[in-house]
Amino acid sequence: MGGQAVPRYSRIVAELRRRIETGELAPGDRVPSTREITRQWGVAMATATKVLSELRREGMVRAVPGVGTVVAAPSRPVRAARSTAAARPGGPSDAPSVQAALALGRIVGAAVKVADTEGLAAVSMRRVAAELEVATMSLYRHVADKDDLLTRMMDGVMAEHPLPADPPEGWREAVELAARQLWDLFRRHAWLAPALSVTRPQMIVSALPYSEWILATLHAHGLDLRSAFTAHLMLFNYARGIAVNLETEREAEAHSGLDSEEWMDAQEPALLAVLGTGRFPALSRLAAAGYDFDLDALFEFGLQRLLDGLAPLLDESCAG
Structure with missing residues (x-):
């Protein structure tokens, strides 16, 4: 045969x-x-x-x-975290070199690197241990569990990009600066936005300066504290809501093998067939003219409209 x-x-x-x-x-x-x-x-x-x-x-x-x-880079084998001293009866359980490899900053940095390159779903205690070439159980001396590690990851990346010591004088410029810096953080770390929770906020110390910045700025220009904090949550969740598409797109590309442009190209024949019925003339004109989808432009457009909406609530002398 x-x-x-x-x-x-x-x-x-x-x-x-x-x-x-x-x-x-x-x-x-x-x-x-x-x-x-x-x-x-x-x-x-x-x-x-x-x-x-x-x-x-x-x-x-x-x-x-x-x-x-x-x-992809070749995977590296996990080596047991054991030294010559540890092999001797009565010797210390970890050699200094292993302890250095397991410094908390190294663990968090390795986890962030995995999340940045492969997505948050790829982060696990085992995977981080593999990156550091140590035994998985060794990590638990420094972090309680994966949730603890995630909180430290978020705290770490936000601490790397602090807000300036002196905010701009105008309320609008100050809010724009904070919002754009937050958006840039989401851009740098696609996993960050979906990891952050609005309804069950994690205790991330390095995120508190953002809250304080917006709260103090809006309160100083006429908003009561409750309204100022509500405005802060609105602005934060606006940036976060757009940014979750970054990680979603990464996952979709990994699953389908198509980037966003390739996916749109594949959908074009079906869309044109529907638009060809004449039921959607405005969409047909837009399709004919072309539309360049840009998350950065979308973020900036929406931010300006939100600030336009806040302006009437602030004192007139600073609303411009």
Whole structure:
């Protein structure tokens, strides 16, 4: 009997795997996108998506927001955190070098690195221990559990970018500065926005200066404290609400193998078919003219409209 034919997607996977294993594609290099695979191998989009999904399942590639699918770095083995002294009866349980590797800042930094590159779902005590090349249980001497680690991660990244000591004199400039700095933090760390809770706020000390900044600014310009704090929550949740799309997009790209532009291209025929019915003339005109979706522009547009709405509530001398 003749051998069973190898599926087309398997042959493409094998070819890309060969390129990665031989170093032709190095860690961090972009691998062909689904669109490039369909063009180069003459296969359907579904087949191209299956190729990248298989390579991700094997741990050979990973999705990077704003970049695409890249070759993943080789995983490193976890080494037991044990020293010569620890092997001797009565010796200390951890050598100084291990203790240095397990300094709290190192643990938090490793966790943030994983979350920044692969998403919050990839963060686990075991994964962080692997990054530090120590035994998983060693981490529990420094952090209580994953929730404790997450709180420390959020506190750490916010502490790295403090607000200036002297705020601008105008209320609007001061609020804009804080809101844009928060947005920049969300941009730097896509996992941060969905990790933060409004209904069950975590105790993040480095986040309190943001609350104090907005509260003091708006109260000094005419708002009572309750209204000022409500305005602060509104502004914070506005920025957070847009920013959650960053992590959602990362997850969607990892699952589908398509970046946002490729996904929109795939949806275009169905959209044009609906618009062709003539039921949505305004949307049809917009589609014909083109629309460049930009989260930064969306954030800035909404921020200005929110501040326009706050202006009448503040004293007239500072409302401009």
